[in-house]
Amino acid sequence: MPDKHNADRRAFLRRASAAVAAIPVVSLMGTQSVHAADEKAEDGHAHDYVNDAADAADHPQFQEGARCDNCAFWNANVDAPEGWGGCFHQDFQNVLVNEAGWCDAHVMS
Ligand code: SF4
Numbered sequence: 716m717p718d719k720h721n722a723d724r725r726a727f728l729r730r731a732s733a734a735v736a737a738i739p740v741v742s743l744m745g746t747q748s749v750h751a752a753d754e755k756a757e758d759g760h761a762h763d764y765v766n767d768a769a770d771a772a773d774h775p776q777f778q779e780g781a782r783c784d785n786c787a788f789w790n791a792n793v794d795a796p797e798g799w800g801g802c803f804h805q806d807f808q809n810v811l812v813n814e815a816g817w818c819d820a821h822v823m824s
Contacts, residue, residue: 750794754810761806761818768817776819784814787822 758765765771768782783789783802789812790801799811804820812818 755799756802756807756810756812756816760810762804762820764807764812764816764818766813766816768815771817774817774819776821777817778821778823781817781821781823782814783812783816783818783821785824787824788820789814789824 756764756766758770763771763774768777771777783800784791786802788802788804788807790803793799793801793811795801795811798814800814801807802810802812804818806820807818
């Protein structure tokens, strides 16, 4: 019984650590210079990014319903064409990502 308790506790601590780690990354990256004129990310830009999350349905890390506009890295406060926005992730600096896009760095918000 103590082994099960310890395993549950370890699993909880792993999840809590991951959640806490994700928050400062997003909040510290609150400023970036993405503009409407910036390049739109192409499929394969980084982290297996695709402009249409449906194209990632077979990806082992894809979670049903995940897309850029429900990701913790999504930045809607960007002067961008309809359907496009910014991404606070360091590998997507200065490019626009599609609201219906997805990459394997997705964090559900
Ligand atoms: S980190 Fe999130 S918002 Fe950025 S490209 Fe990946 S899924 Fe989209």
